[in-house]
Amino acid sequence: MRELMHRHLGKVVAGAAVAVTATAVMIGVTLPGSASGEESHGGGPQGSAAEQGQAAARQLPGVVESAPEQGRTGTGRDPLTDDEIKRAQTLAVSRDFRASSEDVKGAKGPQRLSTDLAELSPDEVGTSGTPRRAEVTYYDYRDDAYVIKTVDLASGKVTGTETQHGVQPPPTRDEAKEAARLLIADKLGKGLKEDFKDATGKELTRPDQLTVNGFVYRAGEGNPGPAAVADCGEHRCVRLFTRVVNGPWIDTRKLVIDLSAHKIARLS
Numbered sequence: 372m373r374e375l376m377h378r379h380l381g382k383v384v385a386g387a388a389v390a391v392t393a394t395a396v397m398i399g400v401t402l403p404g405s406a407s408g409e410e411s412h413g414g415g416p417q418g419s420a421a422e423q424g425q426a427a428a429r430q431l432p433g434v435v436e437s438a439p440e441q442g443r444t445g446t447g448r449d450p451l452t453d454d455e456i457k458r459a460q461t462l463a464v465s466r467d468f469r470a471s472s473e474d475v476k477g478a479k480g481p482q483r484l485s486t487d488l489a490e491l492s493p494d495e496v497g498t499s500g501t502p503r504r505a506e507v508t509y510y511d512y513r514d515d516a517y518v519i520k521t522v523d524l525a526s527g528k529v530t531g532t533e534t535q536h537g538v539q540p541p542p543t544r545d546e547a548k549e550a551a552r553l554l555i556a557d558k559l560g561k562g563l564k565e566d567f568k569d570a571t572g573k574e575l576t577r578p579d580q581l582t583v584n585g586f587v588y589r590a591g592e593g594n595p596g597p598a599a600v601a602d603c604g605e606h607r608c609v610r611l612f613t614r615v616v617n618g619p620w621i622d623t624r625k626l627v628i629d630l631s632a633h634k635i636a637r638l639s
Contacts, residue, residue: 444524447501448488455524456486459505462527463520472511472518475549475607475630481509481518484543489521504530508540515605515631539587542609542630547585550609550628551578557635559626563613566621582616585609588627596627599636606631 443454451459464480474482489504503524511518517538521531542550554560555575567575575581589604590596600608607630613623625638 445503451486451488451505455503455505458527459486459507459522459524462522463505463507463509463529465529471513472509473513475510475512475546477512481511482543482546484508484510484540510540510546510607512607512631515607537605539589539604539607541587542585542607546607546630547583547609547611548578550585550611550630551581551583551613553628553630553633554611554623554626554635559635559637563621563623567615570615570619570621580616582614584612586612596638597636599634600627600629600638602632603627603629 443452445452445455460483469480472479472481474480486505486507489506491501495502505522505524507520507522509518509520510516515536517535517540519531519533519535520529522528523530554563555578564575567573567580573580586609588600588608588610590600590602590608591604596603602608608627609630610627611623612620614620627636627638628634629636
């Protein structure tokens with residue numbers, strides 16, 4: 372029995388247990404006074420029947436309002452509109468940048484990470500005519516570079532480009548799915564596939580059969596790991612929290628997926 376329990380890379384465990392130990396997400400729920408049992412005014416659990424009736428009479432019927440129309444261009448420090456996001460993303464990738472970079476799957480063009488409203492410089496704060504600039508970030512897998520493009524939305528020009536190495540922002544959903552695809556195809560993914568079959572009775576062949584969350588892994592910092600992960604930090608490496616869709620968690624935290632080198636390593 373002991374050998375059977377340890378034959379996989381990790382046992383299929385209850386979702387709640389792994390979620391607590393991984394501390395991936397903690398969601399706080401605040402109950403209204405009536406649900407929590409606290410004293411309330413006008414119809415709460417401590418109110419009389421007459422008070423509750425009066426409170427019900429004062430309640431107005433709910434009204435569903437349509438969302439306001441979103442303009443093509445925002446104002447001041449308003450969040451970027453959908454049109455501004457699309458425009459910034461189009462302007463940020465020049466022909467040369469597309470030709471010289473690669474995404475997580477090795478295709479031409481960088482891997483887009485995020486698009487946000489750019490911060491103002493100190494001398495722009497509090498002035499009239501606040502400029503609208505977007506900051507579009509990418510990861511270029513050809514050079515293992517984190518690239519930030521600043522786009523002036525009024526002029527339609529890229530006003531700044533910053534390239535950094537050794538900077539690893541959190542992976543996107545597309546990167547986590549690609550990491551899962553590489554793991555499924557690798558021999559070190561054998562335990563994951565066996566555990567998936569134990570849980571579902573089906574073969575694991577595609578990343579969309581799983582719910583995955585990716586977290587950046589760096590070598591060093593008190594946890595150097597094996598030689599196979601020595602480049603993690605310069606390379607883009609992730610670990611996965613893996614779950615069967617609508618099912619239990621499968622522990623894959625000891626596996627590191629190097630998205631830059633397309634290699635898998637096991638931590639000791």
